[in-house]
Amino acid sequence: xxxxxKLLKEVTKRDYRFGFVSDIETDTIVKGLNEDVIRIISAKKxxxxxxxxxxxxxxxxxxxMKMPEWAQLKIPVIDYQDIIFYAAPTQxxxxxxxxxxxxxxxxxxxxxxxxxxxQKMLSGVAVDAVIDxxxxxxxxxxxxxxxxxxxCSFSDAVKHHPDLIQKYLGMAVPYNDNYFAALNSAVxxxxxxxxxxxxxxxxxxxxxxxxxxxxxxxxxxxxxxxADDDSYVSYLEGCTAPMRDENQLHAAIVEIIAxxxxxxxxxxxxxxYPGDKNGKGGIFNFVTKRGICKGESSKIxxxxxxxxxxxTWKYPSCILMGDxxxxxxxxxxxxxxxxxxxxxxxxxxxxxxxxxTIVSKGISAGHSSNSYRGLVRVAPKAINARNYSQCDSLLxxxxxxxxxxxxxxxxxxxxxxxxxxxxxxxxxxxxxYCNQRGISSEDAIGMIVNGYAREVINKLPMExxxxxxxxxSISLEGSVG
Amino acid sequence: xxxxxxxxxxVDRISNIFDANQTMVGEGLPAWVNQARTPALQAxxxxxxxxxxxxxxxxxxxxxxxxxxxxxxxxxxxxFDVDLAEVFSCDVPEFDTxxxxxxxxxxxxxxxxxxxxxxxxxxxxxxxxxxxxxDLVEAYYGKLAKSNEDPLTAINTIFAQDGVFIYIPxxxxxxxxxxxxxxxxxxxxxxVTQRNMIIAGKNSQAxxxxxxxxxxxxxxxxxxxxxxxxxxxxxxxxxxxQNQHNKTASFSGIYVSQDKGSTLSTNAMTLHGGIxxxxxxxxxxxxxxxxxxxxxxxxxxxQHVDNYTxxxxxxxxxxxxxxxxxxxxxxxxxxxxxRIHVSPYATKTAAYQRNNNVLLTDAAKMNTKPQLVIDNDxxxxxxxxxxxxxxxxxxxxxxxxxxxxxxxxxMLMFAFAxxxxxxxxxxxxxxxxxxxxxxxxxxxxxxCHSCALDCIR
Numbered sequence: 001x002x003x004x005x006k007l008l009k010e011v012t013k014r015d016y017r018f019g020f021v022s023d024i025e026t027d028t029i030v031k032g033l034n035e036d037v038i039r040i041i042s043a044k045k046x047x048x049x050x051x052x053x054x055x056x057x058x059x060x061x062x063x064x065m066k067m068p069e070w071a072q073l074k075i076p077v078i079d080y081q082d083i084i085f086y087a088a089p090t091q092x093x094x095x096x097x098x099x100x101x102x103x104x105x106x107x108x109x110x111x112x113x114x115x116x117x118x119q120k121m122l123s124g125v126a127v128d129a130v131i132d133x134x135x136x137x138x139x140x141x142x143x144x145x146x147x148x149x150x151x152c153s154f155s156d157a158v159k160h161h162p163d164l165i166q167k168y169l170g171m172a173v174p175y176n177d178n179y180f181a182a183l184n185s186a187v188x189x190x191x192x193x194x195x196x197x198x199x200x201x202x203x204x205x206x207x208x209x210x211x212x213x214x215x216x217x218x219x220x221x222x223x224x225x226x227a228d229d230d231s232y233v234s235y236l237e238g239c240t241a242p243m244r245d246e247n248q249l250h251a252a253i254v255e256i257i258a259x260x261x262x263x264x265x266x267x268x269x270x271x272x273y274p275g276d277k278n279g280k281g282g283i284f285n286f287v288t289k290r291g292i293c294k295g296e297s298s299k300i301x302x303x304x305x306x307x308x309x310x311x312t313w314k315y316p317s318c319i320l321m322g323d324x325x326x327x328x329x330x331x332x333x334x335x336x337x338x339x340x341x342x343x344x345x346x347x348x349x350x351x352x353x354x355x356x357t358i359v360s361k362g363i364s365a366g367h368s369s370n371s372y373r374g375l376v377r378v379a380p381k382a383i384n385a386r387n388y389s390q391c392d393s394l395l396x397x398x399x400x401x402x403x404x405x406x407x408x409x410x411x412x413x414x415x416x417x418x419x420x421x422x423x424x425x426x427x428x429x430x431x432x433y434c435n436q437r438g439i440s441s442e443d444a445i446g447m448i449v450n451g452y453a454r455e456v457i458n459k460l461p462m463e464x465x466x467x468x469x470x471x472x473s474i475s476l477e478g479s480v481g
Numbered sequence: 482x483x484x485x486x487x488x489x490x491x492v493d494r495i496s497n498i499f500d501a502n503q504t505m506v507g508e509g510l511p512a513w514v515n516q517a518r519t520p521a522l523q524a525x526x527x528x529x530x531x532x533x534x535x536x537x538x539x540x541x542x543x544x545x546x547x548x549x550x551x552x553x554x555x556x557x558x559x560x561f562d563v564d565l566a567e568v569f570s571c572d573v574p575e576f577d578t579x580x581x582x583x584x585x586x587x588x589x590x591x592x593x594x595x596x597x598x599x600x601x602x603x604x605x606x607x608x609x610x611x612x613x614x615x616d617l618v619e620a621y622y623g624k625l626a627k628s629n630e631d632p633l634t635a636i637n638t639i640f641a642q643d644g645v646f647i648y649i650p651x652x653x654x655x656x657x658x659x660x661x662x663x664x665x666x667x668x669x670x671x672x673v674t675q676r677n678m679i680i681a682g683k684n685s686q687a688x689x690x691x692x693x694x695x696x697x698x699x700x701x702x703x704x705x706x707x708x709x710x711x712x713x714x715x716x717x718x719x720x721x722x723q724n725q726h727n728k729t730a731s732f733s734g735i736y737v738s739q740d741k742g743s744t745l746s747t748n749a750m751t752l753h754g755g756i757x758x759x760x761x762x763x764x765x766x767x768x769x770x771x772x773x774x775x776x777x778x779x780x781x782x783x784q785h786v787d788n789y790t791x792x793x794x795x796x797x798x799x800x801x802x803x804x805x806x807x808x809x810x811x812x813x814x815x816x817x818x819x820r821i822h823v824s825p826y827a828t829k830t831a832a833y834q835r836n837n838n839v840l841l842t843d844a845a846k847m848n849t850k851p852q853l854v855i856d857n858d859x860x861x862x863x864x865x866x867x868x869x870x871x872x873x874x875x876x877x878x879x880x881x882x883x884x885x886x887x888x889x890x891x892m893l894m895f896a897f898a899x900x901x902x903x904x905x906x907x908x909x910x911x912x913x914x915x916x917x918x919x920x921x922x923x924x925x926x927x928x929c930h931s932c933a934l935d936c937i938r
């Protein structure tokens with residue numbers, strides 16, 4: 001146990017060594033952003049006319065917009081002319097076999113219990129074709145196809161299912177929704193597309209791992225999930241392993257449309273490079289995620305565990321349009337060192353008898369700043385709406401900050417809205433109790449933090465939950481003395 | 482085609498009014514008061530009229546009010562003979578207070594009898610104090626209510642001429658409550674600016690009541706800023722009762738700085754009013770200071786009540802407690818913004834906040850924005866906010882016991898409101914307010930729109 005801990009500590013305390021070496025050689029375009037660049041992106045992806053129109057519309061709108069400044073974040077100036085907006089997904093491998101990969105990285109993978117195949121994928125090892133053919137992925141694809149489920153990359157969907165794309169693209173997140181959404185709409189590279197037909201229950205958890213070009217989907221990812229009447233799908237995004245990534249700016253969009261009685265569960269574990277201990281480097285993660293409970297009795301669940309990125313700006317939201325629809329938001333956001341997170345949700349109640357639940361657990365350590373920002377709006381016609389929000393913050397150390405900014409707007413008398421928030425630290429008595437029973441302070445903190453976040457972690461799919469628990473303890477290593 | 486006259490923006494109009502009347506506004510006042518006006522104007526021009534774009538005024542858009550306003554300003558003492566019988570036609574012997582009258586923002590010298598105050602206590606017009614007690618006033622004037630942070634404070638500083646000045650020396654306890662009655666009376670629509678300052682010395686004690694009344698049915702905009710400095714171990718209670726008619730817009734701001742070991746209680750009772758915005762900012766500048774603030778608003782028709790509180794925990798071991806409740810009827814709207822900031826140095830802070838609201842109709846609206854900004858781990862902080870309706874089960878319980886629905890509803894609303902009233906520490910005042918709230922909930926207070934305390938007869 002001791003050794004293991006030591007090891008973990010070493011692994012997580014040391015600097016993130018996998019660097020930002022970009023070896024993309026082929027098929028890139030010049031730096032900078034203008035209409036021509038967008039036309040080139042669209043042409044390279046062989047997109048139909050309506051997509052180009054959509055991109056240009058978004059770009060023109062983006063030009064008129066300003067970087068949002070309301071968040072409790074210090075965002076450095078981003079030079080958009082210094083970014084390459086298009087790089088074709090290179091299938092090129094970085095290493096020939098796992099033996100070449102940094103052994104410490106592999107050890108971290110082991111600690112997290114990541115399967116060998118995934119380890120290779122994550123560390124950039126070429127996946128052997130033979131192994132590939134017997135992999136989960138292939139069998140997976142067959143099962144899905146049998147049931148009529150479409151699960152492919154966004155570009156494929158544009159080519160093969162343009163009608164669905166045209167109908168649903170921008171429905172939940174319009175091209176002019178916000179600064180980063182407009183940017184994404186203009187230049188998005190790729191992402192996932194999921195369509196679950198009527199009455200179908202997706203037999204397995206869909207995960208970005210298993211999609212063939214999940215690697216290097218790039219910094220402007222776009223995901224669209226459509227759940228038709230009476231269907232069910234659980235979707236997993238991200239992974240618990242430290243992700244190798246070349247891009248500093250990420251502006252992704254996720255759109256979910258749930259039709260009558262459909263249920264969508266979207267789980268995220270985000271563990272991108274958070275910058276070093278002095279706050280240098282790290283990913284800026286500006287994500288717009290929104291779901292529409294369009295049909296009656298539809299249900300959308302957002303579950304997230306956020307431990308990575310230098311800056312997180314993310315508000316997975318739900319618009320409860322259908323009568324009797326249900327939305328949930330469960331989040332654990334952990335910040336350490338100089339990380340900053342401003343995350344939360346919006347629940348917009350429009351239909352009758354709609355229900356939403358928000359559970360947000362913030363954990364701040366080091367010099368980090370962690371904010372919950374949320375909105376619950378009940379429209380005058382949304383009678384009998386019900387919301388319960390709970391936002392707890394746990395502070396570890398006296399140099400970090402935890403902030404709560406809920407907005408509650410209620411427009412009728414039959415709705416009941418409750419919000420509560422607490423901020424506290426781990427009690428000395430709690431640590432003492434553990435110490436007394438032979439548990440070291442560091443383990444005790446890991447235990448207490450996991451207990452604190454359990455409510456949310458329990459909502460994650462099983463395998464994810466186990467990984468997320470370990471991740472929480474690991475991310476906190478070295479933050480407590 | 483007469484409509485084509487160029488429309489001038491509210492900011493420009495206010496600037497023009499100041500430019501045109503600058504000499505009159507500043508007449509007879511010391512330079513340091515007048516020097517604060519120009520920066521305030523610049524700050525105001527920069528911030529503009531509060532609208533939904535102004536984060537702190539998100540739920541109180543004042544653009545329309547100011548666009549349409551072309552009210553008279555009272556730049557010269559606008560005193561009139563106040564018939565106290567008109568204000569207090571009742572005599573409540575148990576309710577004994579030191580009376581201070583302010584008419585249209587101007588201090589009424591005749592109303593106070595300074596011989597009755599304990600030795601050393603200064604209660605006079607702020608205007609006079611600016612000249613006679615310049616050292617005291619200058620130390621805090623504009624320092625607590627900062628013009629560059631709030632547009633309504635800036636407007637007040639631009640036009641401030643008079644108000645009440647209260648100074649309580651060290652170790653003096655005033656047992657009898659000081660009651661400041663602000664009376665608005667005008668034959669035409671009026672914009673009133675009032676500025677007050679309260680300084681409580683070390684180990685002093687005072688209870689202050691602020692009552693707002695309108696005597697005529699003209700439209701009023703009333704800007705009322707009070708700066709309060711509470712010295713070491715001093716105990717200050719501030720109660721305000723707002724009972725104005727529905728065409729009044731009342732913007733009050735109370736800015737407090739508390740020294741070591743001091744205690745502050747405030748309670749804002751809003752019974753009637755048109756547009757009401759109460760800013761309350763407290764900075765806990767000394768260790769072991771405690772602030773307990775509460776408010777209750779009962780609104781109907783098209784009224785709008787917005788309570789904004791901001792508590793700055795700057796030193797260790799301070800305690801703050803907030804409780805705000807609203808009962809909203811008809812198509813009234815309510816807003817609450819409560820901000821608790823705990824600075825990195827304020828260890829062992831305890832800060833609590835609660836906001837509960839009941840909507841009685843579907844046309845009523847409530848927006849609430851409780852905020853915690855915590856930069857320290859050694860704290861206990863929480864906030865809770867609810868918006869809901871009267872509990873059906875409780876209603877059923879009472880009905881099952883033979884109480885009719887209307888009465889049962891009133892009982893439950895009263896019980897809901899009473900939690901805030903229990904915070905009032907002057908027994909007699911609490912009884913009076915209890916009664917008032919009870920009557921208000923029954924719709925009886927609206928019959929008389931003069932003095933709140935008049936209605937208890």
